Amino acid sequence: MPINYYIFLAVALFCIGVVGVLTRRNAIIIFMCIELMLNAVNLLLIAFSKMHHLSALALDAQTKAGTEAQLFVFFIMVVAAAEVSVGLAIIVMMYRNIHSVDVNFLNRLKH
């Protein structure tokens, strides 16, 4: 599989996530679309790691060239988990205050 295909796939997933963020008014759905974007990036990173591994294998059979990218993905997941927990706590608090998860109600920045 040429890397191109993976890049197109990841870009498409990412853009679907962007459209989701712009189109939906429900805060939770927006959050989910952010997670979708993160996953697209993860996919791409792993694809790249394998690509590098493949090209490095040609020079040295015992190489460990693409490992960093996969560890990076690992850490992205770590951060995503932490972010979700805090983000959902915020959304719950928002719901408690205005009894709705509609982001259009969050326009206090105007004042």
Next chain:
Amino acid sequence: MSITAVLFFFLSALALGSALMVIFSKNPVHSVLWLIATFFAISGHYILLNAQFLAIVNLIVYAGAIMVLFLFVIMLMNLNADTEPQKNKWLKMAGAVAGGCLLLVLVGALRDTEIRTHAVQMKDGNIGLIHNLGMVLFKEYVIPFEISSVLFLSAMVGAVVIGKKGD
């Protein structure tokens, strides 16, 4: 076409279709379920690429823990299709157009790159195996690993503080 290619295209179609359904569903619960399907498809891709550890971790952490958390919150608020707020039609169109433009730009940007024909090693390769990952993680990247535990601690504290009722 080899089985790898077939699987690749199938999983890609599945991922894209599920992602689209995520943003088009009216019911938030349905959206969560479609997102889980997307995660499964992506984990499938990981396995194709022989990143086994990450595939499993993806399923456990993302589909298992994070999505469950989302479902808890949705259930808490008792959201369903008729309470779903709808955005202004023009804004929706604007959003779709903007996203589409982004897609076109990024795709177009890659048209002339020289790496586009490099192949990806699928099915084989031992760098995705947990043994090798673990070696690199605990030898070179042990400090970020420890600090991520501090990150979790702070996230926990933050979540508890924010979620507290009253003052």
Next chain:
Amino acid sequence: MNNLVYLVPLLPLAGFLINGLGRNFLSKPLVSLIGCGVILGSFVISLVLFFDVKSGHNTLANAFEFIRVGKLSIPFAFQIDPLSSLFLLIITGVGFLIHVYSTAYMKEEAEPHFARYFSYLNLFVFSMLLLVMGANYVIMFIGWEGVGLCSYLLIGYWFRNTEYNNAAKKAFVMNRIGDLGFLLAIFWMIQYFGSADFAQVFSKAGIMPSNDKVLVGITLLLFVGATGKSAQIPLYTWLPDAMAGPTPVSALIHAATMVTAGIYMIARSNLLYTLAPTSQGVVAIVGLTTAILAATIALKQNDIKKVLAYSTVSQLGYMFLGLGVGAYTGAVFHVMTHAFFKALLFLGAGSVIHAMHHEQDIRKMGGLSKWLPITHITFLLGCLAIAGIPPFSGFFSKDEILNAAFEKNPVLYYVGLGGALMTAYYMFRLYAMTFRGKFRGTHEQEHHLHESPAPITMPLIVLAFLAVVGGFLGIPEIFAKDAHWLEHFLSPVFAASTERAKHEPMPHSTEWTLLAVSVVLILASVVWAWNKFSRYEDKGIEETGFGKILANKWYVDELYDAIVNKPLRAISVFLNNVVEKSAIDGIVNGFGRVVNYGSRQLRLLQSGQVGSYILLMVIASVVFFIIQLFMK
């Protein structure tokens, strides 16, 4: 000798500064002493310079470099030659007499204002001296502007009266219009000849062909300046109004000196005019027309000073006629004699006004010869001089001009003779209504009538003497060969012109005929007016018909008001309301409004909606990607 030259203008300047700055401290006698003393000093030095010039030695004194730009150099230089030394004598001599006269005439003024008067008068003399002593047109222009300023200051001397202020403004504005012409002429001269210096300009112009367009243009522009300063058509209406100033001011500025500045300028530029016969023709026609017009108006005026004012305008017209037909010496001669008799007439009128307690209407005078003997005799001598009766001075100078006019074109002579007849008529009308017949004033005024004190009568006597004998400086050929001393004296100045405009002198028989005819007609006019107006009774009848037109000065002021004032005012109202308020203010305020509107619209971007913020973010990142990836 150069240092003496600098002293001539510096003395009056010092007088101006001392009297002006010390007006709150100096006493009246001291102010009079300083004011008159400096002029006397200038007169004495002018005499010395005059004798120097008479012995054939001209002076050119270069004080300092006034302007130096590239190749153009305009030094602050003074030139003493026959023409300027003659004018120096007239200015300082007559000026001194008028200063002495003023010490008694202005006695009633408060001390600071008394000193103010003398300081202005000294400043005027200073400017006039600069004007005639300048060695280039720029220095002349400095003096030109200075006398205009002093005219304004002195006409509006009693500044608390709005009408007097208006008269002063009118004088200054009309002068200014003329000055524009003068200034344009100087610019053109500098551009074409590369210098404004008399010697250089005349030498360069001397080789040009006759009636060259540039010369015609420059000379016409110079003449525009002269019409402003010397009150010719169309810029003459300020002079009658200028009678609002004190009478000695009218005598000095508007009779003897400032108004002759135009004559001096054209006499100095005689070569340029000889080389541009077109302009000379214009000068002659305008001068003659002004002379006749002013004479007709003077026939029906009832204010003693207004009659004299219009008479001045008329006589100036004769001088310009003289210049226009090439009789440069004649014109300068008439300047000299006119200074004597017109100053005399004005000072005499001042004496009458003083005796009549500021009454100026001649219909309310009459028979004053009984109470004001000295004033009466001197005034009569002045009238005889101006009418042109031999052997008084006016006869010689006026005849010289009229004879030269006849040589050019007989029509000019006949019209000029008509004007001279009118001059005699209205002057003797004035004399008879003032000094002969019965006294028509109030009993109160009759009580206070007495002859004026010495400082007033002495200058009258001196000027009367000069008015009588002044003519003998220019005895024409037909009486005695080579007796025209003035022509001899001024010949170096006009040499270039006379060389180019050589003509056959008039045969003696023609000259005798013209002389006899004019004298007879003038005498008849004099006798007629004397008889008619000695029996004048103020019946209080209003003027009708043609007389009304003349009494209202041919409605020229009203005409100017209609074609100049009203349109200008309408234009300025239009500019204010439309252009200023709508267009200019509109643009300036419009900027503010646009910015306001723009900011209001821009503010709407801050909706507080996170969703729209994210949309903008995405759009911005797309734009960046496009720029970065595709437009390098």
